[in-house]
Every structure is written in C-alpha cells, then in structure tokens.
Amino acid sequence: MxxxxxxxxxxxxxxxxxxxxAVLRPEVRLMLxxxxxxxxxxxxxxxxxxxxxxxxxxxxxxxxxHRWPQGHDVRFPGFERTLDCGYQxxxxxxxxxxxxxxxxxxxxxxxxxxVIAPDQVTLADGRVIRAGAVIDARGAVDLSALRCGWQKFVxxxxxxxxxxxxxxxxxxxxxxxxxxxxxxxxxxxxxDRTIFIEDTYYSDTPDLDVPAIAARIAAYAAARGWxxxxxxxxxxxxxxxHGGAFDxxxxxDDPIARAGxxxxxxxxxxxxxxxxxxxxxLWLAGRPLDDLPAATRAHARTCWRHGGYYRLLGRMLFGAAxxxxxxxxxxxxxxxxxxxxxxxxxxxxxxxxxxxxLCGRPPVPIRSAMRALLDxxxx
Numbered sequence: 459m460x461x462x463x464x465x466x467x468x469x470x471x472x473x474x475x476x477x478x479x480a481v482l483r484p485e486v487r488l489m490l491x492x493x494x495x496x497x498x499x500x501x502x503x504x505x506x507x508x509x510x511x512x513x514x515x516x517x518x519x520x521x522x523x524h525r526w527p528q529g530h531d532v533r534f535p536g537f538e539r540t541l542d543c544g545y546q547x548x549x550x551x552x553x554x555x556x557x558x559x560x561x562x563x564x565x566x567x568x569x570x571x572x573v574i575a576p577d578q579v580t581l582a583d584g585r586v587i588r589a590g591a592v593i594d595a596r597g598a599v600d601l602s603a604l605r606c607g608w609q610k611f612v613x614x615x616x617x618x619x620x621x622x623x624x625x626x627x628x629x630x631x632x633x634x635x636x637x638x639x640x641x642x643x644x645x646x647x648x649x650d651r652t653i654f655i656e657d658t659y660y661s662d663t664p665d666l667d668v669p670a671i672a673a674r675i676a677a678y679a680a681a682r683g684w685x686x687x688x689x690x691x692x693x694x695x696x697x698x699x700h701g702g703a704f705d706x707x708x709x710x711d712d713p714i715a716r717a718g719x720x721x722x723x724x725x726x727x728x729x730x731x732x733x734x735x736x737x738x739x740l741w742l743a744g745r746p747l748d749d750l751p752a753a754t755r756a757h758a759r760t761c762w763r764h765g766g767y768y769r770l771l772g773r774m775l776f777g778a779a780x781x782x783x784x785x786x787x788x789x790x791x792x793x794x795x796x797x798x799x800x801x802x803x804x805x806x807x808x809x810x811x812x813x814x815x816l817c818g819r820p821p822v823p824i825r826s827a828m829r830a831l832l833d834x835x836x837x
Contacts, residue, residue, distance in 0.1 A: 599707075
C-alpha cells in the first residue's frame with residue numbers, strides 16, 4: 459500500500475486534516491489510519507461560534523450534529539449569565555460517517571500502527587504502508603515533560619420520560635457541591651427529551667472515579683425531576699498545562715511529524731483542542747509536504763510560546779487557589795465582556811484582554827499567587 463501522506467490517528471485532529479487535504483489538495487493521495495472501529499472514537503466535541511473563523515467554517519460544518527444559535531448559560535453561586543454566542547457540537551458517529559463517505563477506502567479502521575517511520579507505517583498485522591510523508595495524530599503522548607493539572611469528566615446522555623425544559627446549553631453550572639477541585643456540570647439539550655449531562659472537574663490528579671461521578675450525575679438529574687434512560691456514555695481526562703519544557707516534550711531530533719494533542723496543540727488552560735485543530739489542518743494543507751517533522755515541530759513550538767499566558771493562569775488556578783474555592787476564579791472571569799471570553803476560549807486573547815483578566819481584586823490570596831508564580835515546580 460502506498461500514498462503521499464499517511465495520517466496515523468483518526469481523531470479530531472487527524473480527521474480534520476484528512477478533510478482539509480481531500481478538499482484543498484485532492485491530488486495528494488492520503489490514507490487516514492485509525493486503530494479503533496471508527497474514526498472519532500466515542501467523543502463529543504463542542505465549540506463556540508467565534509472559535510472558528512467564518513472563512514474556515516466549511517471544514518467543520520459537515521460534521522456538526524447540533525446547533526444552538528440562541529447562546530448559552532453559566533451559573534455560579536449568586537450569579538448567572540446568558541451569553542449570546544452560538545454553540546455547536548460534533549458527535550463521533552457523524553464524524554466517522556462523513557469521513558467514510560469522503561475518503562472511502564482511504565480511511566482504514568481497525569488498523570493499529572506498530573511502528574511509525576518518516577516514510578512508512580507498519581501495522582500490527584504486518585502490513586506496510588509506504589508514504590511520501592507521515593504524521594502522527596494519535597492523541598496524547600508522554601506528558602512527563604509537562605506540568606499539568608487535569609480537566610476530567612464523565613458524561614451521560616439521558617432520554618427522559620418528560621421534557622427537560624432546558625432551552626440552550628449550560629456551559630458551567632458551578633452551583634453543585636465542590637468536590638475534587640473545581641467541579642461543574644455541563645448540559646447540552648439534544649431535543650426536548652434528550653439531554654447530555656457531563657460532570658467535570660479541574661483536579662490535581664487524573665484519577666477518574668467513574669462510579670462515584672455517575673452517581674453524582676444521577677443525583678443531579680433526580681434533583682431536577684429528570685427520569686429516563688441512559689442512551690450514551692463517555693469519559694475523558696484532558697491535561698491543563700501550566701509549565702514544563704517543550705524541548706523535552708518534543709525533542710528536536712524526533713523524526714516523526716505530529717498533529718493535535720500529540721503536538722501540544724490545545725489551549726493550555728482548558729485542554730480545548732478544536733480551534734487549534736482547525737488552524738493546523740488549514741496551515742498544513744497550504745504548504746509543501748517536504749521536511750514535515752521540522753515544519754510541524756516549529757509550528758507547535760510557536761504555539762507553545764504563544765500559550766505562555768494561559769500556562770501562567772493555570773499556575774494561578776492550581777497553585778494559588780484552594781481546590782474548594784477555585785470556582786471563584788471562573789465566576790469572576792465570567793463577569794468580563796463576552797468578546798473577551800470568546801477570544802480566551804479560542805486562544806486568541808489580546809494584550810488588553812490579558813491585562814483585563816489579571817487586573818482588579820484577585821480571586822485568590824496575593825501571597826498564594828506570588829508563591830505559585832515563583833515556585834519552580836509550577837514552571
């Protein structure tokens with residue numbers, strides 16, 4: 459088997475990259491290689507209207523399964539707000555079906571990569587795919603070179619016996635009991651009787667107690683009178699990077715090109731990767747495929763440098779705020795202007811935004827903040 463470009467990993471980054479090349483560079487013979495039974499795995503990705511430029515929306519629009527143009531809500535103790543920015547979600551089933559229709563036999567599922575080289579991929583079953591260029595988009599790699607907190611979650615989709623009464627997404631409901639760091643519940647109304655409930659934590663550890671969190675989801679639903687059947691489950695752990703060494707995370711002599719989370723391409727404070735995945739796919743589709751390892755590393759290193767501000771905020775969150783009170787940081791943040799909030803999530807905060815976020819009365823003790831900023835273990 460031969461191709462011009464082999465993309466190893468059919469998750470969000472790999473799938474968007476394959477879509478960009480199929481549309482913009484149809485002369486490039488590509489293969490998208492996924493170890494699981496379908497591209498996208500078992501995931502739900504969501505994003506705000508402002509996360510993707512209007513000119514780039516064509517890349518994600520075919521995958522969208524739900525749209526909420528009426529905005530979204532946030533809830534904190536003593537404070538609620540509706541923001542008018544629209545919201546969209548991509549479900550992995552639709553993601554796979556769209557890629558399968560677009561790529562046909564160029565999408566190879568159930569194909570685990572045993573060995574990856576710059577010019578070929580050897581699969582676990584012994585097949586060899588020779589390629590002009592190879593890019594590794596298989597998700598998280600060894601994170602020991604990075605200083606991380608964790609955003610972790612368990613999500614259940616419930617089909618209810620009666621309408622739930624939720625009109626738009628609730629991005630953060632932090633009125634719940636604070637457990638294991640900053641805890642909030644995330645709600646997506648699929649239709650009037652189907653709702654996705656995700657219990658999320660900004661935690662010091664990646665440990666995920668699925669049964670305990672599932673019980674909290676059930677209690678949250680019961681408290682609102684929601685009775686029904688679980689029709690979908692998912693879970694995940696995302697790194698919230700607040701320090702580390704890029705050159706150890708991705709050594710300069712690594713001969714394999716990378717994409718997505720494996721390249722460190724995500725918003726450090728949130729673990730949120732879709733805006734970076736879109737930008738990366740369009741950037742790569744617009745350049746030659748020669749010297750791909752060096753080019754992708756240079757791109758990722760530039761993004762790492764630009765992410766320094768968000769890593770500083772991560773140090774404040776995990777190093778200065780007591781876990782049960784971390785919600786106060788987000789409550790203060792959500793009182794800021796809506797355009798600033800939008801730019802923050804897309805990783806495009808301006809200098810004025812950055813000053814505005816940090817100015818005023820801090821939601822953490824000054825002494826704790828200074829310790830977190832100066833402590834080398836948080837860098």
